Amino acid sequence: MRLRPRSLYPGNANLPIGGGTEAQIANREIGAPRVRQPTPELKLKLGRYPRAIMSKVAASTADCAATDTSMKFFKSKRVWKSVLACTTIAAVSSCSRGSISPETALATFSSDRILAHIRKLSSDEFEGRGPGSNGEQLTINYLEDQFRSAGLEPGNPDGTYLQSVPLVGITPDNKMKLTLSAHGRTLEPKFQDEFVAWSKRVTETSSIDADMIFVGYGVQAPEFHWDDFKGVDVKGKVLVVLINDPPVPDPSDSAKLDPKVFGGNSMTYYGRWTYKFEKAARMGAAGCVIIHQTDRAGYPWEVVRNSWSGIQFDLAAPDKNMGRLAVESWITSDFATELFHAAGQDLDKLIHAAAQRDFKPIPLGIHAKLTIHNTLRTLDSHNVIAKLTGSDPDLRDSFVIYTAHWDHFGIGPEVNGDRIYHGAVDNASGTAALLEMARAYKALPKPPRRSVLFLSVTAEEQGLLGSKFYAEHPLYPLARTAVDINMDGMNVLGRTRDIVQIGRGASTLDDIVDAAAQQQGRVVKSDPEPEKGLYYRSDHFEFAKNGVPAFDPEAGLEFIGKPDGWGLDQRRIFTAARYHKPADVVQPDWDLSGAVEDCQLFFLVGYRIANGTQMPAWRSGSEFKAVRDASLQDAGIPH
Numbered sequence: 001m002r003l004r005p006r007s008l009y010p011g012n013a014n015l016p017i018g019g020g021t022e023a024q025i026a027n028r029e030i031g032a033p034r035v036r037q038p039t040p041e042l043k044l045k046l047g048r049y050p051r052a053i054m055s056k057v058a059a060s061t062a063d064c065a066a067t068d069t070s071m072k073f074f075k076s077k078r079v080w081k082s083v084l085a086c087t088t089i090a091a092v093s094s095c096s097r098g099s100i101s102p103e104t105a106l107a108t109f110s111s112d113r114i115l116a117h118i119r120k121l122s123s124d125e126f127e128g129r130g131p132g133s134n135g136e137q138l139t140i141n142y143l144e145d146q147f148r149s150a151g152l153e154p155g156n157p158d159g160t161y162l163q164s165v166p167l168v169g170i171t172p173d174n175k176m177k178l179t180l181s182a183h184g185r186t187l188e189p190k191f192q193d194e195f196v197a198w199s200k201r202v203t204e205t206s207s208i209d210a211d212m213i214f215v216g217y218g219v220q221a222p223e224f225h226w227d228d229f230k231g232v233d234v235k236g237k238v239l240v241v242l243i244n245d246p247p248v249p250d251p252s253d254s255a256k257l258d259p260k261v262f263g264g265n266s267m268t269y270y271g272r273w274t275y276k277f278e279k280a281a282r283m284g285a286a287g288c289v290i291i292h293q294t295d296r297a298g299y300p301w302e303v304v305r306n307s308w309s310g311i312q313f314d315l316a317a318p319d320k321n322m323g324r325l326a327v328e329s330w331i332t333s334d335f336a337t338e339l340f341h342a343a344g345q346d347l348d349k350l351i352h353a354a355a356q357r358d359f360k361p362i363p364l365g366i367h368a369k370l371t372i373h374n375t376l377r378t379l380d381s382h383n384v385i386a387k388l389t390g391s392d393p394d395l396r397d398s399f400v401i402y403t404a405h406w407d408h409f410g411i412g413p414e415v416n417g418d419r420i421y422h423g424a425v426d427n428a429s430g431t432a433a434l435l436e437m438a439r440a441y442k443a444l445p446k447p448p449r450r451s452v453l454f455l456s457v458t459a460e461e462q463g464l465l466g467s468k469f470y471a472e473h474p475l476y477p478l479a480r481t482a483v484d485i486n487m488d489g490m491n492v493l494g495r496t497r498d499i500v501q502i503g504r505g506a507s508t509l510d511d512i513v514d515a516a517a518q519q520q521g522r523v524v525k526s527d528p529e530p531e532k533g534l535y536y537r538s539d540h541f542e543f544a545k546n547g548v549p550a551f552d553p554e555a556g557l558e559f560i561g562k563p564d565g566w567g568l569d570q571r572r573i574f575t576a577a578r579y580h581k582p583a584d585v586v587q588p589d590w591d592l593s594g595a596v597e598d599c600q601l602f603f604l605v606g607y608r609i610a611n612g613t614q615m616p617a618w619r620s621g622s623e624f625k626a627v628r629d630a631s632l633q634d635a636g637i638p639h
């Protein structure tokens with residue numbers, strides 16, 4: 001479960017501490033906040049939420065299914081604006097063939113059952129569900145038993161409910177020495193104070209001995225006609241890059257960022273550190289050094305330092321990650337200024353140049369040398385998967401997938417007398433919802449037309465590793481996976497009038513989510529802080545990155561019967577007191593009626609897609625559209 005941006009929690013400026021090593025937490029957390037910082041004047045001009053939500057597309061791909069009967073159900077259950085809902089549903093519905101009533105299934109969602117699962121999974125017995133631990137064994141056994149007893153089929157085509165996920169832990173030697181030579185001068189930055197470096201290659205040593213080249217933001221984005229490389233061969237070099245997206249001013253108002261390029265004020269994947277390292281590796285570079293800037297990264301140097309100073313987990317790929325860079329690294333902006341100066345360059349000028357479309361890579365005349373010695377440890381973990389085969393022979397080889405990560409931090413440093421990181425909200429709650437979802441689908445009188453998968457992934461807290469593994473080794477073709485619906489941290493505080501959809505505006509999913517929410521008399525809100533890049537920080541992202549449209553919901557904040565601001569206060573309290581700490585346990589005042597309602601919404605979204613003839617699609621301007629188009633093309637699926 002991701003940490004909400006600190007600006008939403010003015011009372012909690014501290015970063016999470018707790019389970020696992022700092023690096024473990026960091027892999028998850030640091031990946032997070034990327035901020036494209038508007039100037040102070042721009043902030044004033046734009047207010048806090050400068051990005052207008054994309055206008056909805058009138059023609060929807062949301063296919064209907066049984067809207068009439070499900071509407072009856074909702075009419076009978078609660079007061080709602082039926083005329084409005086009917087209109088909306090009619091507008092987004094484009095078929096009626098193969099309709100199946102989801103009414104009975106929807107009515108079976110039980111807050112008692114969800115709570116019982118959460119209690120079990122977050123109990124002392126499960127030891128915080130650390131990957132590779134005894135807690136993992138108990139957890140995956142429990143999930144398998146639940147899926148089996150609910151009548152779901154094994155989700156792995158090999159006839160089991162499990163997918164093995166081999167993990168490796170890499171601890172770099174903290175005595176590493178980086179030497180940088182320019183014009184006869186040699187600089188040796190201090191490890192942790194001025195630089196961090198590591199290698200994801202599963203080898204005992206990894207080295208660079210190469211020239212450095214500044215490549216601006218290190219971005220190649222054909223859809224924005226942006227190419228920082230301009231055909232320059234960077235093979236075997238050490239790239240030096242800036243963090244975040246290139247800040248491109250709006251041609252009609254230079255005080256604003258151009259909303260048509262790199263998402264305007266929203267951060268795109270091109271701005272993330274993961275992209276920078278992946279791109280550098282694809283370009284054949286030996287290493288990549290990111291210049292840290294607090295305002296552009298969105299967090300101070302300490303976060304970088306703590307995140308990459310200890311053990312780091314990754315997938316144990318058969319190629320031992322030899323396709324990754326030999327060295328990945330960050331340096332402080334102060335040290336970068338000094339280094340560039342030593343090389344006769346001016347960092348500020350280069351930063352300015354890098355924001356221009358005509359920027360070309362600049363060899364720095366600096367030679368970098370570093371050898372990292374690693375301590376390696378391997379462990380076996382597992383994703384758990386169940387399946388409900390679709391009822392339509394023409395569509396059953398396509399899929400709706402629900403995901404929730406089962407793992408948490410296991411047993412770790414003691415806090416207030418407790419060493420078990422129970423993860424009741426994060427993410428026993430989502431796992432419980434997944435079990436309940438599977439059971440509800442099974443309760444349908446007839447399965448939907450497409451098949452439905454229920455995937456509980458491991459090692460999310462270590463950097464989305466279980467979902468990454470699934471996306472890289474899908475058990476069913478991703479081109480035929482219509483949607484991922486991810487559940488990470490359910491609402492345990494009662495019913496809300498709203499629900500938040502992270503990444504709203506990027507795909508035709510919006511219309512389907514709107515229709516489902518309207519059936520419930522609720523409203524869908526967009527992420528109040530799109531510039532933070534929250535969409536890139538939970539398991540659904542590994543699907544999106546590989547082209548699968550993905551629904552990333554977050555609990556609403558307008559609680560029925562509670563004063564304004566109560567939801568935000570509660571979230572702030574959770575973040576300060578329990579998030580990623582042993583204290584994330586079941587609380588006596590929990591009210592799971594909101595979780596049930598959210599589950600019903602997620603059910604309706606998946607159900608519509610599972611019965612629809614069209615899969616949701618990314619809208620133009622989404623960075624995932626090109627990947628999806630290529631994937632559909634390869635699979636011979638018209639789009």
Ligand SMILES: [Zn+2]
Pocket residue numbers: 001002426461580
């Ligand atoms: Zn978490």
